[in-house]
Amino acid sequence: MSTTDAGGPAPRRGRPTVLDRGAVATATFRLWTEHGYDAVGWSDIAEATGVSVRTLVRHFSRKSEIAWVGVPAATKRLREALRATPDDLPVGDAVRRSVLASVSHDPMLASAGVDWVRVVYAQEEIAGSAGAAYRPWIEELAGYIAGRVPEITRAAATAVASGYQAATFAALVAWSEGGARGDAVAATDEALRWLEIPPRPRTG
Amino acid sequence: MSTTDAGGPAPRRGRPTVLDRGAVATATFRLWTEHGYDAVGWSDIAEATGVSVRTLVRHFSRKSEIAWVGVPAATKRLREALRATPDDLPVGDAVRRSVLASVSHDPMLASAGVDWVRVVYAQEEIAGSAGAAYRPWIEELAGYIAGRVPEITRAAATAVASGYQAATFAALVAWSEGGARGDAVAATDEALRWLEIPPRPRTG
Numbered sequence: 001m002s003t004t005d006a007g008g009p010a011p012r013r014g015r016p017t018v019l020d021r022g023a024v025a026t027a028t029f030r031l032w033t034e035h036g037y038d039a040v041g042w043s044d045i046a047e048a049t050g051v052s053v054r055t056l057v058r059h060f061s062r063k064s065e066i067a068w069v070g071v072p073a074a075t076k077r078l079r080e081a082l083r084a085t086p087d088d089l090p091v092g093d094a095v096r097r098s099v100l101a102s103v104s105h106d107p108m109l110a111s112a113g114v115d116w117v118r119v120v121y122a123q124e125e126i127a128g129s130a131g132a133a134y135r136p137w138i139e140e141l142a143g144y145i146a147g148r149v150p151e152i153t154r155a156a157a158t159a160v161a162s163g164y165q166a167a168t169f170a171a172l173v174a175w176s177e178g179g180a181r182g183d184a185v186a187a188t189d190e191a192l193r194w195l196e197i198p199p200r201p202r203t204g
Numbered sequence: 205m206s207t208t209d210a211g212g213p214a215p216r217r218g219r220p221t222v223l224d225r226g227a228v229a230t231a232t233f234r235l236w237t238e239h240g241y242d243a244v245g246w247s248d249i250a251e252a253t254g255v256s257v258r259t260l261v262r263h264f265s266r267k268s269e270i271a272w273v274g275v276p277a278a279t280k281r282l283r284e285a286l287r288a289t290p291d292d293l294p295v296g297d298a299v300r301r302s303v304l305a306s307v308s309h310d311p312m313l314a315s316a317g318v319d320w321v322r323v324v325y326a327q328e329e330i331a332g333s334a335g336a337a338y339r340p341w342i343e344e345l346a347g348y349i350a351g352r353v354p355e356i357t358r359a360a361a362t363a364v365a366s367g368y369q370a371a372t373f374a375a376l377v378a379w380s381e382g383g384a385r386g387d388a389v390a391a392t393d394e395a396l397r398w399l400e401i402p403p404r405p406r407t408g
Contacts, residue, residue, distance in 0.1 A: 089408070090408060092406060092408075093406065093408035096406065127335065127336065128332040128333045128334075128335065128336055129332045130332075130335075131331065131332065131334075131335070131370065131373075132331065132332055138374075149398070152398055153394065155375065155378035155379070155382060155391065155394075155395065156375070156394055156395040156397075156398050157398075158374055158378055159371040159372075159374040159375040159378065159395035159396075159398075160371060160395065160398050160399060161374075162370045162371055162373070162374035163367035163368060163370050163371035163374075163399060164367060165370065166335065166366045166367050166369065166370030166371075167363040167364060167366055167367035167370075168363075169335075169366070170342075170362055170363040170365075170366035170367075171359065171360070171363040174359035174362055174363065175359070178359060187359065190357065190359075190360055190405075191359065191360040191363035191364065192363075192406075193360075193402075193405035193406040193407075194353070194356055194360050194361075194363075194364050194401060194402065194405060194406075195364060195367060195399065195400070195401070196399070196400035196401070196402050196406065197398060197399070197400070198397075198398065198400050201394075201397035201398060202296060202297060202300065202397040202398075202400065203397075204293070204294060204296075204297035
């Protein structure tokens with residue numbers, strides 16, 4: 001499997017290698033699911049993927065980073081869903097539906113389901129880095145909210161978007177910890193229905 | 205300052221020492237503010253507090269844990285504010301006001317202000333552990349929301365409370381990154397005014 005490491009001729013010293021990050025993540029998720037997050041070291045990931053430890057640590061500064069290789073795709077799904085939203089839909093509904101679109105088409109969630117959520121969402125080291133990892137996703141959502149809601153500041157829009165990200169995350173953790181009954185997306189939907197973005201700031 | 209380490213006679217092997225966690229945190233915050241989070245090691249903290257490295261690492265499994273010694277007091281302030289809230293106040297206002305009470309009386313925020321926020325909120329390793337560290341605070345808020353809102357599930361209430369925690373955190377980070385103009389609590393208030401908890405779930 002060393003072709004994963006470099007698709008063409010042997011790379012020169014210091015030249016960035018071409019790495020299939022998704023393939024590394026899929027293999028690593030499988031190892032995490034089977035053996036637990038803490039038991040899997042860089043050498044195990046190297047063995048499962050055929051990518052050298054040296055190349056892996058050049059691409060991922062921390063093991064937990066591997067959990068977040070899906071964020072660019074999730075951000076793209078979120079952006080496309082937000083763009084496809086009609087302007088007359090209340091902003092809270094628009095945000096909730098687009099967040100669900102971002103979550104529901106996640107290939108990891110679809111293929112590995114509860115195992116993936118247990119590993120990625122409920123593992124403290126990984127969960128702890130979620131907010132930082134999802135920053136592009138949060139900024140995408142904040143941009144939409146700022147465009148839809150008159151008067152809101154960009155800082156407040158970012159705070160609200162961060163709130164939606166954390167609520168989504170917490171809903172998936174609760175779903176996983178509660179025995180993963182029913183559908184993960186439905187559980188997220190149920191939680192996000194209890195958040196609203198008012199057209200004007202609360203005054204109470 | 206070795207009296208901080210053990211108030212009474214020399215502790216027996218393995219006996220938990222009595223440690224003034226708040227005093228350790230205050231000294232550590234000062235070091236972080238002066239030298240930056242990454243530059244401060246356990247030995248620096250030991251030197252500044254008179255507590256041995258061995259005792260410190262027995263009480264704090266990670267350096268970032270020192271940032272969260274104020275969470276029990278913040279949780280207590282939140283609980284007291286929620287209990288003092290009249291039942292006829294809309295739940296979103298009750299939550300926002302109580303969160304602000306929890307934040308505004310934070311002694312670290314009051315004494316160190318922007319420096320403390322810069323270190324604690326904007327430092328990635330610390331910010332990454334915020335959600336886990338604030339779990340008791342989140343559960344306190346979730347319990348209140350579950351008691352106030354008919355129909356909401358406990359999982360959804362926890363998700364909403366997690367959203368409020370993250371929004372509060374993001375507001376303080378934005379305030380800090382934006383040059384800390386104005387008051388930190390006012391910035392948090394401004395952000396939380398854009399979140400609402402509906403009396404019934406959204407149906408759109």
